[in-house]
Amino acid sequence: MVGRRSLISMGGHYLALVLTAVVMIFPLMWMFRVAFALPGGGLDLAVLLSADWTIQNFRDLFVQANIGRALVNSLLVGGAVTLGNILFCFMVAYGLARYRYLTNRLLFATVLAVLMIPMHIVIIPLYLLCLEAGIYDSYWALILPWLVNPIGIFLVKQYIESIPPSMEEAARIDGAGEMRIVFRVVMPLCKPALAVLAIQVFFTNWNSFLFPFILTSRDSLRTLPVALALYQGHQAIDWPHLMAGSTVAVVPILAVFLFMQRHIVSGITAGAIKQ
Amino acid sequence: MRLTRSAGLSLTSPWILTFGLIWAFPVVYSLYIGFTDYRLLADSYRWIGWANYTELLGDPDFLAALKNTFIFVIGTIPVTTVLALGMALLVNRQFPGRSIFRSAFFLPSITSMVVVALIFTNLLSRGGYISFLASSVGLDPPAHGFLYDNSTALYAIMAMDVWMSVGYYMLIFLAGLKSIPDELYEAAEIAGASCGRTFFSVTLPLLRPVALFVIVINSIKSFQVFVEIFVMTKGKFDTATAVYFIYEQGLTTAFRIGYASAAAYVLFVIIGTFSIAQFLLIRRKASTW
Numbered sequence: 013m014v015g016r017r018s019l020i021s022m023g024g025h026y027l028a029l030v031l032t033a034v035v036m037i038f039p040l041m042w043m044f045r046v047a048f049a050l051p052g053g054g055l056d057l058a059v060l061l062s063a064d065w066t067i068q069n070f071r072d073l074f075v076q077a078n079i080g081r082a083l084v085n086s087l088l089v090g091g092a093v094t095l096g097n098i099l100f101c102f103m104v105a106y107g108l109a110r111y112r113y114l115t116n117r118l119l120f121a122t123v124l125a126v127l128m129i130p131m132h133i134v135i136i137p138l139y140l141l142c143l144e145a146g147i148y149d150s151y152w153a154l155i156l157p158w159l160v161n162p163i164g165i166f167l168v169k170q171y172i173e174s175i176p177p178s179m180e181e182a183a184r185i186d187g188a189g190e191m192r193i194v195f196r197v198v199m200p201l202c203k204p205a206l207a208v209l210a211i212q213v214f215f216t217n218w219n220s221f222l223f224p225f226i227l228t229s230r231d232s233l234r235t236l237p238v239a240l241a242l243y244q245g246h247q248a249i250d251w252p253h254l255m256a257g258s259t260v261a262v263v264p265i266l267a268v269f270l271f272m273q274r275h276i277v278s279g280i281t282a283g284a285i286k287q
Numbered sequence: 288m289r290l291t292r293s294a295g296l297s298l299t300s301p302w303i304l305t306f307g308l309i310w311a312f313p314v315v316y317s318l319y320i321g322f323t324d325y326r327l328l329a330d331s332y333r334w335i336g337w338a339n340y341t342e343l344l345g346d347p348d349f350l351a352a353l354k355n356t357f358i359f360v361i362g363t364i365p366v367t368t369v370l371a372l373g374m375a376l377l378v379n380r381q382f383p384g385r386s387i388f389r390s391a392f393f394l395p396s397i398t399s400m401v402v403v404a405l406i407f408t409n410l411l412s413r414g415g416y417i418s419f420l421a422s423s424v425g426l427d428p429p430a431h432g433f434l435y436d437n438s439t440a441l442y443a444i445m446a447m448d449v450w451m452s453v454g455y456y457m458l459i460f461l462a463g464l465k466s467i468p469d470e471l472y473e474a475a476e477i478a479g480a481s482c483g484r485t486f487f488s489v490t491l492p493l494l495r496p497v498a499l500f501v502i503v504i505n506s507i508k509s510f511q512v513f514v515e516i517f518v519m520t521k522g523k524f525d526t527a528t529a530v531y532f533i534y535e536q537g538l539t540t541a542f543r544i545g546y547a548s549a550a551a552y553v554l555f556v557i558i559g560t561f562s563i564a565q566f567l568l569i570r571r572k573a574s575t576w
Contacts, residue, residue: 100301111295137313219399237401258402
């Protein structure tokens with residue numbers, strides 16, 4: 013039987029939950045509402061009570077502000093970096109998990125060390141490096157430095173180590189070549205870990221601002237976050253358009269999140285707790 | 288396993304290249320360039336010893352940036368940690384709708400920082416929603432909005448940062464809560480311990496490593512706060528942080544690469560010291576159990 017005390021505590025629990033949820037969700041709802049507001053408004057509360065909805069803001073963004081280009085850039089760069097990480101993190105992780113030489117143990121120590129190095133130290137040298145290498149202000153600058161990442165290596169290595177090597181041994185006895193074993197036997201087995209990795213990398217890349225911002229200068233190379241941050245700069249603040257652009261940047265991520273929540277949550281906690 | 292060394296080397300080569308070019312080289316090169324007067328467009332540069340570092344120590348902008356960075360770290364981390372733990376406890380037990388609430392709490396963490404910063408620029412501006420809330424509970428919001436006032440801008444950005452990151456750390460706490468064996472709770476119940484007593488004597492001590500981990504990664508991240516400052520205030524109204532200073536010195540107008548690299552190294556050493564201290568603390572605490 014449910015006692016009065018536990019009813020009260022249950023009520024309190026739900027009250028706390030709902031209040032927290034409102035605080036966490038409200039700003040995103042606000043963005044969404046303002047994105048459909050009439051031009052010129054979008055700051056005060058009037059917009060919440062207003063019954064006017066329009067998709068004109070989105071149309072303007074794609075037609076005049078060329079946000080379509082930024083969207084394509086984000087998808088292109090995100091896709092390339094994600095594919096690169098799936099391949100390269102897997103290769104490196106396999107090398108580290110199965111080839112046990114001293115040099116490899118040292119190499120794994122560098123993976124762990126990089127997890128602790130603050131990114132800010134890289135800003136200026138990477139900028140200079142890209143200038144020197146002639147890839148500053150090109151797609152290469154947005155892709156090449158990020159094709160493999162230490163958290164990804166760590167995640168996949170853990171996973172490979174949980175796979176018994178007997179499958180590889182069997183394939184070897186059957187006469188399969190080394191590369192065939194790596195890519196045809198082991199890689200398919202790692203699908204769950206690689207899915208988690210792919211989502212993590214794509215999200216990080218999709219949302220990243222700092223490096224795309226400092227490593228490019230041309231308008232045509234802007235990714236969504238860069239385009240949004242700079243859109244604010246050269247116009248008087250125009251909230252409906254800015255929030256419409258933000259919605260364009262958020263919706264794909266939201267969709268992926270809602271469909272693949274379990275992978276995302278397990279990826280985050282696996283990456284975090286095992287370090 | 289009897290696999291060839293060359294196969295191992297070719298498999299790990301992507302990391303060797305990335306590590307060398309993106310990590311090892313920058314860490315060493317920054318150190319070197321920090322001792323020179325390198326400017327991007329100058330013809331040549333020369334070794335100037337500690338001159339950049341002594342200039343930094345007397346540069347009011349740098350000292351202000353360091354002060355703001357410390358305010359940011361010291362102000363946000365306890366709040367984020369406590370709120371994240373509280374939220375983890377709220378969604379830890381079984382109840383209908385649990386996963387919906389958990390996702391709702393986590394949503395801000397997967398949103399782009401630029402987008403979050405833009406939304407809050409709107410909410411925090413004059414006549415915006417948060418000003419309205421403040422005045423409706425009898426507070427007096429700044430005349431030009433929270434972001435255009437020296438005494439509120441940094442704190443407003445800090446509050447936003449807490450809002451954004453709390454869901455992520457909640458997930459880490461949740462994983463930590465799951466790893467506490469049920470037997471301990473059963474034992475506490477048999478011993479007649481109250482909820483509060485169970486929390487302070489069972490849950491909290493066992494969560495200590497997770498909490499310290501959350502604090503370490505959150506402080507490494509928070510020491511480098513940049514994007515929200517760039518989007519929301521461009522470092523004005525006493526909000527410039529260390530990384531903003533580095534960006535401004537090294538990659539805008541004057542392009543003082545050497546000077547900015549020295550500043551980056553100061554921050555690097557601060558973060559390093561902080562992390563090592565926290566790790567030693569974790570190890571000591573862990574060994575006393």
